[in-house]
Amino acid sequence: MHGVAAFGSAHLRGHTVIVCGRAGAARRAVARYRSAGADVLTAVVPSELALLGPSLRRASLVVGVDDGDPGWDVLPAVAREQRTLLLTEEPAAEHGHVTLVGGGPGEADLLTVAGRRALAAADVVYYDRLGPGRVVADLAPGAELIDVGKTPGHHKVPQETIQAMMVESALAGHAVVRLKGGDPFVFGRGGEEVAACLAAEVPVTTIPGISSSVAVPGTVGIPVTHRGVSKMFTVASGHVPFSDDELEHLAGLGGTLVILMGVGTLAQTIAGLRRHGMDPATPAAVVERGYSAEQRSTVARLDKLALAAAEAKCASPAVIVIGDVVAVGNDWKHLTAEFGGAARSLEDVHA
Template sequence: MTTGCRSWPRWRHPRERWFRRAARKVRPGRAAIRPRRRWVPGPRRASEVNDDLFIPSLDIRGARLMGYYAAFLDVGGQRCLVVGGGEPALAKARGLLESGARVTIVWDRLIPEFRTLEVALVERRFEEADLEGCVLAIDASGDEATGVRVSQAARERGVLVNVLDRPALCTFIAPALVRRGPLQVAISTSGRSPFLAAHLRRLVERWLGPEWGSMVELTGRLRDRLRQQGVSLSEQTTQYGRALGSPALGLLRAGRVAAAEAAINRSDGHVALIGAGPGDPALLTVRAVGLLSRADLVLYDALVDAAALAWCRPDAELVCVGKRGGRTSAQQGSIEAHMIAAAQTGRFVVRLKGGDPFVFGRGGEEVLALVAAGITIEVVPGVSAATAAPALAGIPLTHRGLAASFAVTTARRADGGVHDFRDLAGADTLVVMMPVQALQQVSAQLIAAGRPPTCPVALVEGASTSRQRVVRGRLDDIGRRVGQRAVEGPALLVVGAVVNALAEVTASDQSMQDGIPRRAHAGGHPQLRVDGAQVRVDGAPADHELGSNLWSGQAARHQDEHLDLSWRQATNRNPS
């Protein structure tokens, strides 16, 4: 089955309600404000968009919200003027030269680097006659009066003009640009924040490596060939998708251009087995995001956050194959058969699994099935909940003087029986996955295996998500405490002295021992910030201090069962 979305009437979406008053009455001459639905890039097929990905935007009619039309100029062989003689002017001159322009530099003091460029140098101050025959002028002199003169003279002659850091004097603004051969990505803040534009450019540069320029060339050749053969547009689109999902990018990154072109031109399918992390899409690895964005077919677990699927291609097929205890679930054999059949038809398949695929995720079984069928497979590790959940709850699995080892296991064996834990008696810290349905039995078995009844334990539910809760107690009473709080899972149990290792910065001893919510004295323990969440009991943090899940648009309120009740009441009254 595919993921579903909820269709909201225009004025009933909860995040559009605040637009109502502004939209009801608009005085003459005032900008009209209308709500408009805009969705984060992601699954866009009819029933595949999660309504948590809604972002409200303003359509201000009559107001200059942006004011710039994005375009790329062909300045090849055209004369362009740069006014200035320092580093800013040098950068502009180099950019124009890369675009094939004939560049003239005018200023009375030039840094030596200009003499290494193929440009015309005029060593004096700007004169209006310098604009004759120019199609574009840039003032990077930093001189205020010169900037005004260049702007006025250029406007009078119909020459496009840009004065650095002075948008009011410009008829165009230059974006932060990322160049990868024929691929160019422009980033603009409409002149509001060049610093942020430069920061975003650096991020894009890290994401778009040099291989993308070669990828554009190869897919361009594929496009030319398909058009010459008269292939239909729908089939062309399919071929482009297969090219994107092929191993070509990796081969180009390794410098194997011929192999990359061969990979684009053939239709060998392959599978990527990817760990989605503990829940928060922000914890996806960079490699996971890159592969998700190129996949034809994504088979995802029930525990994968729908916001993680926003990285998928708009035309990707998304199929939920999640298995949840006590519910109708896809059979492991059918999942493996689905992957094999899709890959054999040339599709790029991503199997997206919660946590790490090789930590109680049956990833090894899937690898064996795929290899036996002759399918090429890549494994991408994920952040396992076994280590992430304790960390997000402020519990170190190892701590000097308390724990030098830890073990991870599941509550039940493969045959369905509860683990007896005797083989794990030597581990200082024990992490038990999926314990909720058998928690009383797990506690009894741990005590029988030698753990003291008073051993500190913590059950972490919904780690890294907006549902995160931590229920603390002792081994002999954790079952009762969890039963009182209707914990559903996913959850895991942490057993050992490390549960209280950070008690001084997370909660008072009393609240840690007996679970009684209480307010600590003013000026209490220092704060411990874990992934944007406040893990403490000494006073209620302001709402803005809590980490927000930017991917799903929900507040990431990591609630601990021992936090002050007034904090919970405040956050319940003020959802973000």
């Protein structure tokens, strides 16, 4: 168990905490308790306990880090004698490594249990603009937090620099977490970061995350697949305009088309899809800022979507969904009347 969480980090200011364990093994515990406001004293070897004297008697908490030294077996007796709460913690990693963590679509409670564990054990966290960045300080108490997030058209830290920083931190012996929105391997450049670690012989693991390509449409009742409607979905990046060949293939795939980072190229995408034969009455939607208090969706038939998105001033981050599944989660008859023209009813979609 992590002692800060167990003891209550909001109440540690003004308290003395004694962390027992070899310096390297205890570094995460020391950082966490100091970040929570505690006055942290350390005993690196069991014989140093006697040197703490009065400090041990006034300590609110003793933390034993399991560094393999059998001398720490005295801690339960010491804690009972001093009437002090004793907590035990796992040691910090002995060797540097990198963990890529998928943060999901934004809400902290959508982060996986494995992702939370990796953050709690991190020495350094490199985090993005998307994902649970707002609460990363709570998820990784005591870790060094480095914002390397990108915004459309602005990469304040180039990707190559991010990779070099991660490798350098790991080679210095730190437990490094690269926290990304969604899933690391869905337009997250996770493959490049893994390759950089492997090239530097840095151990690297990946913890998957919930991709916004599936989760965000689901928040407004749009399933990317639906029995009798769509048996496949394609996820594409609209950050760079599609080529004419790509648009031809996308128009002919069928099923559901999900486009990430595509608001800026939406008009061109729609024009290309229609040019290559996609039905102008195809249901479509733009879902902005998924899983936030500002989430909003704009729904129209394909040939009206660019205008509807422009009038609504749709902006990134957003997920674009094109396909008959959009009608599954919306009152399509009402929407087609509002945006003009006849379109397939939900009954027609299921036919």
